[in-house]
């Protein structure tokens with residue numbers, strides 16, 4: 001690791017100010033950033049730890065019935081703290097391993113937007129709103145491709161607001177060595193439609209499978225998507241799976257997710 | 263260098279750390295507590311697991327400065343007050359839950375964290391909780407037995423696969 005300065009502010013204002021230094025970066029749980037620093041893939045001048053900023057941690061409900069999760073809330077806290085949205089709780093409970101879940105945060109996961117990460121699928125399928133220190137961003141406008149998001153330099157995810165679907169499920173085909181999703185599909189059925197978000201598969205990162213959404217809107221059963229498939233073109237190919245294999249898994253995971261959502 | 267202080271195994275500990283000093287480096291090199299191991303240094307193996315404010319964390323993936331003011335517990339703090347092995351450690355010995363012993367500090371710390379959360383875990387819960395702790399020797403079976411035994415359950419009932 002290259003050397004950097006370290007700051008641990010206790011308020012959001014202080015954190016925003018601390019991040020104005022050139023090449024400063026926020027530090028969430030460090031479960032992605034610390035390994036990147038070790039590999040010298042990142043060389044910040046300063047890390048601003050968000051761990052001491054209590055106002056961006058914790059879970060509450062807003063007047064619209066949405067679950068509002070502070071950007072600095074850990075995966076373990078989400079797993080235990082959203083009983084009215086079991087699919088989201090189960091997703092958080094299945095990220096990595098217990099030690100990763102005790103440090104890693106929802107804000108860090110969404111800011112990083114790893115193409116195989118779990119939370120991006122939940123945010124996109126739920127139609128969540130990503131709230132930062134300056135604005136609100138709809139999930140549909142937030143993800144901009146592998147490791148790319150709408151966030152500006154120094155912008156902090158302070159909260160993520162999740163509408164609660166009538167039925168939902170996240171089906172993850174786990175890559176056993178990394179524990180990330182080889183392919184993961186989150187389906188969410190709302191009164192006014194169905195949203196299907198796919199992670200782990202595309203070279204463009206998380207995406208909505210609109211064909212499946214249309215089919216499921218009129219018939220929310222695994223059979224409704226039985227005949228559908230995504231093209232292998234544009235899917236990730238690596239030593240864990242070919243593009244064709246991943247494309248196939250998208251269909252299988254979608255059907256399993258619908259069946260499990262009930 | 264910045265001064266950092268925390269409580270380690272119930273005692274006040276103080277030392278110097280850079281921003282980039284990992285908690286595991288601070289424990290091993292500054293405090294001389296070499297029971298916490300570094301296996302992979304890439305957050306994969308769990309040999310470095312310690313408890314910070316009662317929660318299992320990978321000490322290779324946390325900075326020492328983040329532990330300012332925290333309660334840290336390492337394998338050196340696990341034995342009973344009279345120096346005898348605690349119930350988890352004793353169960354690992356009784357059930358041959360270790361061979362080379364390299365993964366054992368992390369295994370014991372993870373197992374202890376599991377038993378704090380779930381006093382009588384099932385075999386499946388044990389295997390799931392220890393997912394981030396890798397052992398190259400035992401094949402895990404005797405580790406699972408040890409954790410069952412440490413929680414007062416019958417360890418012999420699980421069949422070798």
Ligand SMILES: Cc1cc2nc3c(=O)[nH]c(=O)nc-3n(C[C@H](O)[C@H](O)[C@H](O)COP(=O)(O)OP(=O)(O)OC[C@H]3O[C@@H](n4cnc5c(N)ncnc54)[C@H](O)[C@@H]3O)c2cc1C
Nearest residue numbers: 028029030031032033096104105107108111117118157179
């Ligand atoms: C062994 C292992 C297994 C894992 N398995 C999975 C898995 O199965 N599924 C999965 O989804 N993930 C997995 N992860 C990744 C894990 O979920 C990370 O916690 C997450 O990707 C990053 O969150 P963090 O809080 O640790 O962020 P950090 O590592 O601290 O930061 C990541 C990036 O986000 C930025 N950032 C952090 N917080 C904020 C914020 N509030 N606002 C704006 N920017 C911010 C940082 O500057 C950095 O660029 C795994 C990680 C490990 C080590």
Ligand code: FES
Nearest residue numbers: 301302303308322
């Ligand atoms: S040394 Fe920390 S996880 Fe392997």
Ligand code: FES
Nearest residue numbers: 361363397398399
């Ligand atoms: S006992 Fe040797 S690695 Fe586990």
